[in-house]
Amino acid sequence: MKAASATNEAELIRRILAGETELFHELIRPYERLVYVTIFAILKNETEAEDGAQEAMISAFRHLKSFRGEAKFSTWLVTIAMNEARKRLRKGKTAAEDSLDVTLEDHDGGDYTPAVLTDWRDIPLEALEKKELRGKLQEAVANLPEKYREVFVLRDIEELNQEETAAALGINVTLVKVRLHRARMMLQKALVPYLKTQAPAGGGFFRRWLA
């Protein structure tokens, strides 16, 4: 995410609040993707996500006065986007789905173990190029229980740090770590069948992509 420098941003905000409202377009430009993708990853519906992103940006404009600058502007904005996504999720969701979330507690002995593979071969980057695999990931993310999905979206899709994620969701950093870990394990489990079928025979056993 290429954000404007904080001082630049503070100056822009000051001028917008002083009446140069046109500058709001410039202020939000670096965050257009952030807002849309946050909402889309939660809802997995393009039309809803686009409408939600527009509403979130309008809401940010209307409430800009309440941005105090203790948090980063991007974190403040992503909080608004997340609330918009939640609102839309509630609207479209059945009560049965809602109760599913409630049964998954953070401190229970739930099974958050990964899929265990014995015939895994590290797959080449080209396999990850497949569009189908990206679709499967979107689906798996959208199917995560909501509280895990939210943390995963902010940490691993938007690449907010732990503190920013905690602030945006109003939870503590420990909970961010716990939920992120579980989300990742659930996704590993969901995606392993697709990752595996794309794996060729052979390949390096210990090859690391990221040092």
Add this chain to the structure above:
Amino acid sequence: MNLDCKHVWEHISGYLDQQLDAEMLAAVEKHVENCEVCSAVLDSTRNVLVLTADDRTYELPVGYSERLHERLAAAMRGESG
């Protein structure tokens, strides 16, 4: 420190985020080097994250930005008027 597989899985996220302390990191690495199962779990989890971070996984709809700014401009006009 010797870890069993289940214990290693609990630290996979911390490992990928480079948040393990030196002792735990050494123990996880030692285990993974000798355990085909945990090595596969680690690699596959990392692949999920590589895929997630790929900008093409989540793409913007064509014309999104234009429509956003149009609607924003309309909303702003409505408020100043």
